[in-house]
Structures are given as structure tokens and as C-alpha cells.
Amino acid sequence: MDHTPTVILGLCSYTHDSSTALLVDGELVGFVEEERLSEDKHTKAFPQHAVDWLLKEAGLTPGDVDAVAYNFHPAHYLVESSASLRLALSATTRERTLPRAHGFAKVGLRTQRRVGALGRLFPSARVVPVLHHRAHQLAAFSWSGWTESAVLVVDSLGERQTTTIAHGHNALRPRTRTLESLNDPASLGYVYGAVTEHLGWRRGDEEGTVMALAALGDPKRFRHLFARALRTTQSGFYVDPSYFPPRTLSSGYPRTSRRFLAETCPPRQSAEPVVEVHRDLAAALQERTEQVMLHLARRARLITGSRRLCAGGGVATNCVSIGRIIEAGIFDDVFVPPAPGDAGTAVGAAVAVHIDSGSQRPLSGIARSCYLGPSFENLPLDLTRWPGLRQKMLGIESAEFLADQLAHGMIVGLFQGRVEAGPRALGNRSILASPLEPGVVERLNATVKYREPFRPFAPMVLAERAGQFFTLGQEAPYMSMASGVTDTARERVPAIVHANGTSRLQTVTAAQNPFMHAVLTAFARRTGVPVLINTSLNVKGKPICGTPAMALDCLTGSGLDALLLEGRWITK
Template sequence: MGANTRSPAVVLGLCSFTHDSAAALLADGELVGFVEEERLSQRKHTKDYPRQAIDWLLSEAGLTAHDVDTVAYNFQPLRYLAEVPAAARLALATGTRDRALHRASGFAKVAYRTQKRLQDLGRRFPNARVRPVQHHRAHQLAAFASSGWSESAVLVVDSLGERQTTTIARGLDANRPTTRTLEAINDPASLGYVYGAVTEHLGWRRGDEEGTVMALAALGDPARFHSLFARAVRTTQTGFFVDPSYFPPRVLHGGFARMTRRFVDDTCPRRQPDEPLQDVHRDLAAALQARTEEVMVHLARRAQLVTGSRRLCLGGGVATNCVSVGRIIEADVFDEVFVPPAPGDAGTAIGAAIAAHCDSGNSKGIAGVTRSCYLGPTYPDPALDLSPWPGLTQKILGTETAEFLADQLAHGVIVGLFQGAVEAGPRALGNRSILASPLEPGVVERLNATVKFREPFRPFAPMVVAERAKEFFTLGQEAPFMSMASPVTEATRQRIPAIVHANGTARLQTVTEWQNPFMHEVLTAFGRITGTPVLINTSLNVKGKPICGTPDMALDCLANSGLDALLLEGRWITK
């Protein structure tokens, strides 16, 4: 697009250089697309500059780097500097004195690095203004704009955004969204930090495998360490406080322990990844999860009190804890709860772009964000060369593709599905999924052992046509993005126990014909064949790999896992 015809308001939103790199593009307020770099680079949680994501977005819009007016980045460097003098207070207490100087220097160094990153972005986009956006504001706007609501409370809970770890805001007008932060909690009070520290202590990767700990929690007894976590993470009238005698203040340098000797002595030694699980590990996970749920419900009640709203949007990394979200819904604090498809840091690329667009004075509202999750690249007619994967064969299906797929699933075939645009966020939502019948004996064991190559206690999420969800789940609201754990009905326990986790819940996805016509057709056909319009839906990947964003990644997944077949844009590929 030439210089005389390009859009007068092209905003590129970025999450980069930290983790979960991603990019979003707004052209006059219209969302061109959004994609996480890992879906294209095959590097899970990559912090690299999202080159491939940006190249795709600019190509979609017919633009070049010279056409970008604003680059919106999801952190503000100066806000880190505010922690430098604040860290001095740690020197006044014996238990934290040794960390005060290191903490101050760490925040100062991150501020400097963030400023250098802004300068680097300016060189990459020579005609653009580079605009840093406060991290929690980016989370707030991404969540609220996606809801489509005219007004709601917005609760963001994560590990760290500059200094903030938890914010309560009120959102207004999702068409031209604004959020006003009413209360904030600063580090070192961080629920995400605590959860990550215990995840690492239990032998899994912090920032990646917290979901594994959440699943393990259902197998333990929270009572064993309940009093410990009640002391370590104490609720206050306006939020919570983390006891430094268990979890010392964060230092943004390597080599500093995230928990104290007292915590280790009162619980267990650190588990190595190859060590067998013991009851103490299960009980520690259970107590951590239980306390997280209690604090999240407490924060939700506080959000309702200070905003007066009957609706809640959730954002931040802790919002991916679907069991906690389910507990908030069960507490009946709000009439409806919403979690966007990408509540973690990747989604702040969208929020940062929205902030820059709205702050620019552009009169146009935001479009293409509300309830949208299929925002990445498509490959509608891929020219497949199967020679790199000897043994794979393909055939082209006709117009009855959904009926064919439903029949295969009903006969016990485990199928990878690659169709349409790449999903936003950490969940596969029917475009990059592995599908299986929950009626098949031993399906969970087979999926974990031979397809996903992951721990045997990990559950699998169900997807159901929205109009029949009440027959199987008691959540009481739609769950389009698989972000909420729902209790199940007795019919579910009897007919499809494979999708019920040990805690009696299932991470539900409700599918409407509007949201995903093909998956709705497949579920309807499967229900017609079996009487149960419910399928197991897990992401198209194996443990340690990102969700497959490209056809080649999907073919690798088929060739190197226990998948029976792959349905790739109307092509039935088997081995």
C-alpha cells in the first residue's frame, strides 16, 4: 500500500523480549489479526522479537514497516524505576535486608533494558511513534474489549507488570474501551509469583507448567498445608499480603531463591523432574491451589464492592487458572464472568494496540476484538508435499467432511484437526485441536501416554454444543474459550466419566454455530451418532511443543505421535 493511500492510523501492538512474544495490528481501529510467535517459530513461550508474526500481519494488511504509525509496547520503563527507592524499606527488616540493594538494582536494570528495547523498536519502524503502555492497563483493555460489554469490573492478577501484580478497574464502552484502575497491589505481594515458585519447587517449569500443578492438586489433601499457606498468603481487607519468611521479595537477577529455608523445612525438599511423585507433593499442590482459589474469590468480592458492577472481566496469567475462575462463578458474586481467549501476556499485544489507538484521539471505535478468538494465519488451500514424512498418505474429502469426521471419532479414531485461523491464547478451540470420543474405553490413558506424552493424571477438556451444555455441565453460563472449570451433572458422571477430573469438574468449552460452524456441525453429528454431543478437545501438540500453527508443524505432530489421522483443510492424512 503506497504512502498516499495507506490508513492514517496503523497501530502495531507488541509483546516481546520477555516471554510469550506476540503481535496484533489495528488499522483504523479494525483488528487485522493477532498471533503468538511460537505458533510460527515452533519455540514455546519464546521471548524473541515476533518477526514472523509481524511479517504475517503486515502482509495481511498490505503494509510495510514504513506504514506503521504507532508501535505500542506492553511495558513502561519508567514505572520500574519507582521500585528503586521503594526497595529501601526492605533494608529496615532483618528478614529482607539482604535483598534490598539487589532488588533496587534489578528493577533499575530492567527499566534500562526496557528503554533500550523501545529504541530498538523505533529503529525497526522508522516512521512510527513508539508508545509504551502500562502492563496492567494492556491486560485490562484486552479483557474488557473482548467482552463486548458496556460496563464491567476488571480484575487482573499476574506475576508482575512493572510494579503491579493485581489491579481492580472499571471498564466502560467496549466499542471505545476505557478502564480506570481503582485499586492496585504492588510486588512483592504476588499470587503469580507464589504459584510459579511452588511449581518450580515441585519439579515443573515455572511460567509453563502451572497447569500441571493445578491438575495434580485434585489428587492431594489441601488440609496438610492449609495453615501454612494461610500464613504465607494472608488476605487483607483490600487484597492480600505475602509473608517474606516463606516467599522472600523478588529480585530480578538470577541466583536468588524464590522461597525460604523455612518453607522447605515446613513442606519438603525440592523435587527433581525425574523423581516419582509422593503424597507430600500432591498435598502441597492441593494446598497451593486451594489458597489461590480462596484469594481469587476474595479479590473478586473486592472488585464487586469497589466497582458495584454485576459483571467481571478477568485478565493476567493467574486468570488461566480455570479452577479458580470456576470458583468465582460458583461464589455467585457476579451475574457473569468473562475471560478473554488470551488472558496472559501474549494478549497484552492487543491491549497495548487498543490503548494507543484510543489515546491518539482517533474517533473510530474498536472492531474485530469482541468475542473473537480465531485471529491468526489461515492456510485454506495448502500445497502439501508429504515427502519429508514417509508413510503419510492423503485423500481429499468431499462436502460431508463434518459427518465423516464425526463417524471416525465415534469409531474410536483419535484425530488432529487443522482448519481455519490459528486460535489466540493457550487453548485449542477447534481449529488446532486433537479430538477424541469420550465414550471410548481407556481414551484418557491413551491420549496421555501415546499422543501427548504427558503425566497420566492430566485431564482432558470437553467441548459441547452450547444449546445442550446444561445436560452435562452446571456452570450456568457460556464458556467459549475453555477458561472455566465447571461441575458436572450426574448424567455426565454416568455416561462420560472420561472428561471428569478427580475434583469433579471439567474445563469446559461451549461451541455455538456462530463461533465455529464446522465444530458445531461435527459435535451435532457426533451427538446424532452416539447420543452425546460432547468430544474431548486438547491442543494439537505434544508436551513441550507449542500448538501447531502451520501445516508442517501439524504434519510433524501426526508423524511423531500416536495420532491416528490428521484432518488438514479437507485432506484426510493417515500413516
């Protein structure tokens, strides 16, 4: 009897960071963020390019999809809409009561309409809404490959939840059981986004810039303010509405109060210079975020009894907080998936539907994977659109050749194999440079990436030699953890050490990325240092280059010296 595959399409769509994952008979065919193919960073459009690629990859049509897993559940917004009426009981929050109730109801109905629209796009499929935090939990836990762990999800908002602690078990058919959850307005992601905006950067995009800026400030000036505004409780934390008024899900309602402005500084416009007060505000915000994340991690350890932690949600991209949790020794092992933010919920939602369908097929292809998007290995390359470029084919020794160019001070874009999942380039869509080159950080920021001069650059290191340079004490394959550095790192590669004495490192094994492992080995043979600077192949404001055309535009539009694109050495 013919076996018809169970085809589940996981979707993150219509909010931000649209993405798609495809499970066929429990096996992950692939996952990709729409921005990598559409060039629209953080796009909220339906991920058409991503869906088309995945279905083509699997030899399927939209009519073959059995189920569409959507990463939000409309009914839970409506629950919060009526619960918002409790805000009327306090003079501080009263004026937000009706706008908030209206906002949550509106978003709930809009989400319901989106679920209906997806049904029309995939006529043979049932569309299954999945609770947002459950999608985060299952993504983080499935990606870990572990049989059991605590799962901590911290983000801005999923329907009404902002923070959940769950217990995950069973690697082949993963389950997560939520033990505790916090609802909005207790939201760490909301507070971090509000201050990011106040400091003149884009909320939902540039929180990492604020985290980098924090290292240059003194948290003392605003420490007491954040201790009042973000108070820890036995099972979580509380946000003081007199500093951060409750969200309404509609524009026109500021996220910071007049009291916050009076006690900090006026909002910074993006073109204004960054001064001491901005650095200090960022430092206090970051310090308090780390304290709250540590508190939540300890809570997760206590109530799950687990010695391992998976962290997910947008706040899990705060690599310094994750580094602090590891440093504190609360868990034996900490794991952050390659796509901890909303994009990754496409994977988690698909896993949820697979589990709930009662399928006995074990999951495969997710655990410890990150190179999951399109590849362009055998594509003919026509450079007529870029008339100034020259190319030559490299042979089998391309890793040696690249290491040699890097050792001689070149800054090189690398485009090879399948697109990485998540916000960090992991050696397939990277810009590489030698950390030994004088002035390399200044040059990268000013002429290649076009971004703020205080932004640090992350190192990639041979996993087997990481201990010589970094104190993390565990592998960090997805560049999601900040580590302390050794004296050797300070002496040999100061360019990769940020002002707070940490580096957001990526450890590389031969099994994970054979080519990058070979490049690092060859570079170490020439220089004695198994470390390279690795930043994403893009310029500020653009997504990581997912297609050859995007990579060639990046080469011509930036200060890159060369691009190694699928075995071709391309120069200007």
C-alpha cells in the same frame, strides 16, 4: 482527500510469550503468538514471523506503521528500584534490598533500550510504552464486548503492579479506570510460580500441571502454612517474606525460603516420582489461590458496583479459580478473554494507543473473536518430507466423516481455518477423541501427548446442550472455566471428569465455529452424546501447531491415528 490508515502494531516481546496484534483504523486485522509460527514455545524473541504475516495480511510494510504499542513501561521499574529500599527496615528482607533495587533498575534500563530498538525497526512509527496492567485490562475488557464491567487483573508482575481492580466502560472506545492496585512483593503469580518450581515443573509453563495435581491431594496438611504465607487484607493480600522472599529480577536468588523448605519438603527434581507430599502441597496452594481470587472478586464487586467481571493476567488462566468465582454467584456474568496472559497484552497495548491518540474511530473485530491468526486454506500440500503419509481429499461431508471416525474410536488431529488466540485449542488446532472410548485418557496421555498420567482432558460440548452435562450456567467459549458436572456427565462421559469433580469445558455455538458445531451434532446423532474430548494439537513441550508442517510433524511423531488438514484426510 485520501485517508491514510492509522496503523498500530501491538507487541509483546523480549520477555515471554511474544505476540503481535495489528489495528488498522481501529479494526483488528489479526493477532498471533510467535510460537505458533516459530515452533519455540513461550519464545521471548522479537515476533518476526507474526509481524511479517500481519503486515502482509494488511498489504503493508514496516514503513507504514504509525505507532508501535509496547506492553511494558520502563519508568515504572525505576520507581520500584528506589522503593525497594524500604526492605532494609526488616531483618527478614534486608539482604534482598540492594539486589532487588539493582534488579529493577537493570530491567527498567533494559526495557528503555528495547523501546529504542523497536523505533529502529519501524522508522516511521512512534513507539509508545503502555503500562502492563492497563494492557491486560484493555485486552480483557475489549474482548468481552461489554459496555461496562469490573476488570480484575492478577499476574506475577507488570513493572511493579501485581493485582489491579478497575472499572471498564464504553465498548466502542473502551476505557478502564484503576481503582485499587497491589504492588510486588504481594504477588499471587509469584507464589504459584515459586511452588510450581519447587514441585519440579517449569515456572511460567507448567502451573496448569500443578493445578491438575492439586485435585489428587489433601490441602489439610499445608493449609495453615498457606494461610500464614498468603494473608488476605481488606483490599487484597500480603505475602509473608519468611516463606517467599521478595523477588530480585535476577537469577541466583531462590523464590522459596529455608523456612518454606523446612515446613514442606525438599525440592522435587523433575525426574523424581510424584508422591503424597507433592500432591498435598499442590492441593493447599491451589485451595489458597482460589480463596484469594474469591476475596479479590468480592472486592471488585464491592468497589465497582458492577454485576459483570472481566478477568485477565496469568493467574486468570487458573480455570478452577475462575469456576469458583462463577459458582459463588458474586457476578451475573464472568468473562475471561481467549489470551488472558501476557501474549494478549499485544491487543491491549494497541487498544491503549488507539484510545490515547484521540481517534474517533470505534474499535471493531476484537469483541468475542478468537480465530485471529494465519490460515492455510488454499495452500498446496507437498508430502515428500513425510514419505510414510497418505492423503485423500474429503468433500462437503467432512464433518460427518470426522464424527464417524471419532465415534469408531479414532484419535484425530484437526487443522483448519485461522489459528486460535491464547493457550487453548478451540477447534481449529485440536486433537479430538470420543469420551466414550474405554481407556482414552490413558492412551492420550501416554501415546499422543506424552505427559503426566494425572492430567485431565477437557470436553467441548454443543452450547445448547451444555446444561445436561455441566452446571456452570453460562457459556465458556474459550475453555477458561472449570465447571461442576451433572449426574448425566458422570454416568455417560466419566473420561472428561477430573478427580475434583470438574471439567474445563468449551461450549460451541454454530456462530462461533460452524464446522465444530456440525461435528458435535453429527457425533451426538451417532452416540447420543454431544461431547468430544478436545486437547491442543501438540505434544508436551511443543507449542500448538500453527503451520501445516508442524501439524504433519505432530502426526508422524505421536500416536495420532489421523490428521484432518484443510479438507485432507491424512493417515500413516
